[in-house]
Amino acid sequence: MGEILLPLLILSPLAASEILFISAGRISARAVGTVACAGVGLSAVISIVLSVLLLSGPATGLLQATLWPWMHIAGFSADIAFMLDRISMVMILVVTIVGLLIHIYAASYMRDDPGVARFFGCMTLFVASMLVLVLASDLLCLFIGWEGVGLCSYLLIGFWYDNPVNTAAARKAFYMTRMGDTAFLCGLLLLATAVGSLHIDTVLAAVTNGQIAPSALNMAALFILIGALAKSAQIPFQTWLPDAMAGPTPTSALIHAATMVTAGVYLIARLHDLFAQxxxxxxxxxxxxxxxxxxxxxxxxxxxxxxxxxxxxxxxxxxxxxxxxxxxxxxxxxxxxxxxxxxxxxxxxxxxxxxxxxxxxxxxxxxxxxxxxxxxxxxxxxxxxxxxxxxxxxxxxxxxxxxxxxxxxxxxxxxxxxxxxxxxxxxxxxxxxxxxxxxxxxxxxxxxxxxxxxxxxxxxxxxxxxxxxxxxxxxxxxxxxxxxxxxxxxxxxxxxxxxxxxxxxxxxxxxxxxxxxxxxxxxxxxxxxxxxxxxxxxxxxxxGQAVVIRFARTGEGIDMLYDRLFVQPFRFLTWLTRHDILDYIITGTGRLTRTASTSVLRARTDFLGTLTLWGTSGIRETDRLLGQIQNGRVRWYAAWIAGGLSAGLAMAMLS
Known part of the structure; x- marks a missing residue:
């Protein structure tokens, strides 16, 4: 029975989300609230039934359901599979029951908003993503739910997107949690390389048996911790959560109470055997x-x-x-x-x-x-x-x-x-x-x-x-x-x-x-x-509140620090990439080389032209002089011969 109820637990709010997105603007606000509450309510009932089934079995028992194999390659495999044990049982009860109460409240709170269908579509998708996260038996499948709650938080924080403050808060939450998600993914890659699988039981068994080197284990735990810190808004990733108040109040309740920020706590609790080492x-x-x-x-x-x-x-x-x-x-x-x-x-x-x-x-x-x-x-x-x-x-x-x-x-x-x-x-x-x-x-x-x-x-x-x-x-x-x-x-x-x-x-x-x-x-x-x-x-x-108002009340102090340490250097690198400075340097060097070559060619041309002109003038003057000497008069010839002979004898005697 668990093989049927586990997928249905997630499918219920997911189907409600699809219905609301497709029918947006075509059904009344009351019908929208009814569909959303029915989807989450059915999920809450299934959670209670599954909890009764789990507790009626042995203390170490669990319920499992494998939907389909995701990837099987040499040295690695991953499945889309769900597992319910006592840790995940606590989480699904909290997510569905508290989530249902928030949805009932929101049905009245948001009834006059023109985007009510889009709001509840995101809310039910949020619940479905959180259920995927807490029920996944494979860390790669868990990462799907992890990214799903991040996406839904972005959509809900920036729900009233006509206000630039809201969209800025949504982007801030998205960027900061994505940094943690990148670290989390690096930790998963380390574990996959060391173990050959990301199935939670397999990873924890490998840790217990000492199959992972201590250095790799510490690095994987550190990367996973960074992901959890970002998702749960802990130091140094805390600045996005207060700005998340830009969303509707039911969104704040869902993010801050039953989902999203608790994902990091659940992740470390789920992998407590890994962190203990x-x-x-x-x-x-x-x-x-x-x-x-x-x-x-x-x-x-x-x-x-x-x-x-x-x-x-x-x-x-x-x-x-x-x-x-x-x-x-x-x-x-x-x-x-x-x-x-x-x-x-x-x-x-x-x-x-x-x-x-x-x-x-x-x-x-x-x-x-x-x-x-x-x-x-x-x-x-x-x-x-x-x-x-x-x-x-x-x-x-x-x-x-x-x-x-x-x-x-x-x-x-x-x-x-x-x-x-x-x-x-x-x-x-x-x-x-x-x-x-x-x-x-x-x-x-x-x-x-x-x-x-x-x-x-x-x-x-x-x-x-x-x-x-x-x-x-x-x-x-x-x-x-x-x-x-x-x-x-x-x-x-x-x-x-x-x-x-x-x-x-x-x-x-x-x-x-x-x-x-x-x-x-x-x-x-x-x-x-x-x-x-x-x-x-x-x-x-x-x-003394006036002294700390800028840094403590609004969080601008931390934001300013992060702006100096991370945002401005990143923008500078972006500017370098956009303007392609290396291409400018290469192009400028080529342009300079062409200019120098042109100058050298012009100088060489001018020098050779001047030299040729001077040579031609010298030959012409020499030819004119020789022409004056060769005038056909014998006495001038005899005079030149006598003069040359005298000069030669004088030089011989002097030497």
Whole structure:
């Protein structure tokens, strides 16, 4: 049965996408939304059925379906094949269920847009591409889905293409993720050369058996990491994600919550056995993740645009996932990926509803007092903010973030025989990030919902928009209780689901680690209330924000750096290629040679002409002189003879 349902899982949103693209402009907006939601909804139902079939089998069982062989040549083979195990099961449930809620919301949000069919065609194609990515059993097939989500993100970010800002943001996302895709492809080529196949099980078996040289293994892991960093907007590829806010809000929710940016996390988790053998790359992953946590949180703290705050928040939360991956606790990374999909989708969709009802106002300082006019949206946003901050016991974000922190504390990396990187420092950076997360998100909550009244509001939030918000509220609050810290009642369903052998990996976790993870978000909430929550707030913006506004608020500092390091040199090379300087040099040399040859020829011609003229004149004068001497008079002849003889005798006597 799995051989039928696995292809159908992808075919359902793909068929909906084809129908919407072909029928664009011919059916109503309501019909467009129905087709899109039906395609993704059927995919969600199939995901649940497949999950039940997988869990009813053995713990190590999986479902497979091979559609057709792609290429079989000497020393290499690749197939279009899909595989469902427990890692990909978590991903398809997140992609289809959260994706369905976003599609239901978008059916109301986008109903008045003239390009609604094109929008939903791209959205359903996005879901289909993400499903190909997470279900592929071959890395080359996975690369097809990888490129598919990149293409769809370009189309959706630049959906309103009549605005040059939107198209520039789409190109920026496309270019930066393509750089990572190139590195990813180089890593695949290294693995294909070393193993002779890109089937995931074959590659991991070759790694376990030591068939790949350590240098090749480290290089392949590094290239794959670069691809994951670019797709997930981690340092140094983080600048494209905030600009992706140019697309419609449901697009932002889909990209930032359930698809696209989580692809890099899934890729490393899928290949965790490969990365476990590349200690330097693991250490680099953890360090970059920790740095991204702090960078994203600090930047979000000085933003004034509501959606950009959430965008930088996504970058920071993905940093937690990469930190966990680098420390080897990939189960915690996937757990946080799941809970993050719940509360980040909730925050983006709530922000979209607020923006629509406030005349498309996104500046938090122009919003205020919305708890009076939007009590339901206030409750939804506060729920998402609490889960993002990881408020203890009552939110899903607390349990997933606690699982990461408890896994980072005992980590250590032996880079060389003498050099070891301890996880305690990385844990401290992650804990500081938790404090900053609570600080910036509740800064937003207190200013927007509890501050001084700002812009006027209009209308009501439609039922199609409130149903997904209600479902996501429940998931954001209760979605994390399946994995408890060891100091709580022993409930480890998620880690037991992914890897039964690792279900009690944190049995020796000190109780004070859990306490620190619980107190720090509360401290961030308290500081945010002191600074922005009281009737007379201490400050409006962060001190010194004017100094960092250009570099932190808009990200121009990093963009400027990249412009100097990469864009300008590339443009110079493009200019050289366009104008063909080498051809100019060769042509100029030829022109100079021709000019010199012409000058030499002219000089030679003039010299020989002058010499000939002088010779002719000399001969003529000599002939005239001789003609005067030979006049036929004998006495003159005798005189010349006598004179010549006298001269000869004189010379002989003198010598």
């Amino acid at each position: 590349a200690a330097p790359v693991m250490a680099l992953t953890a360090v970059l993740g920790a740095l991204t946590i702090l960078m994203g949180a600090c930047t979000a703290l000085v933003q004034s645009d509501l959606k950009r705050i959430l965008a930088w928040s996504t970058i920071s939360q993905l940093g937690y996932m990469f930190l966990a991956l680098g420390c080897g606790v990939w189960q915690a990374a996937l757990f946080h990926l799941m809970t993050h999909a719940f509360f980040k989708a909730l925050l983006f969709l709530t922000a979209g509803a607020i923006i629509v009802r406030t005349h498309h106002e996104q500046d938090i300082f122009r919003l205020g007092g919305l708890r009076h006019t939007m009590p339901g949206l206030t409750a939804a946003f506060v729920t998402g903010a609490s889960a993002l901050a990881g408020l203890p016991l009552v939110t899903a974000g607390f349990y997933s973030k606690e699982m990461i922190l408890s896994g980072v504390w005992p980590a250590h990396f032996r880079l060389t025989h003498e050099l070891t990187l301890n996880g305690h420092f990385l844990w401290g950076m992650a804990l500081l990030g938790a404090f900053l997360t609570a600080l910036y998100i509740f800064r937003c909550v207190f200013i927007v919902f509890f501050g001084k009244s700002g812009t006027t509001t209009r209308g009501q939030t439609s039922r199609l928009m409130t149903i997904p918000l209600g479902c996501l509220c429940v998931l954001s609050l209760c979605g994390g209780i399946i994995e408890m810290p060891t100091t709580f009642p022993p409930l480890h369903l998620f880690s037991a689901l992914l890897d039964p052998a690792a279900s009690h990996s944190h049995a020796d976790e000190p109780g004070w680690l859990v306490l620190a993870g619980a107190v720090v978000p509360l401290a961030g909430l308290a500081v945010a209330w002191v600074l922005w929550g009281r009737p007379s707030p201490v400050m409006r913006e962060m001190p």
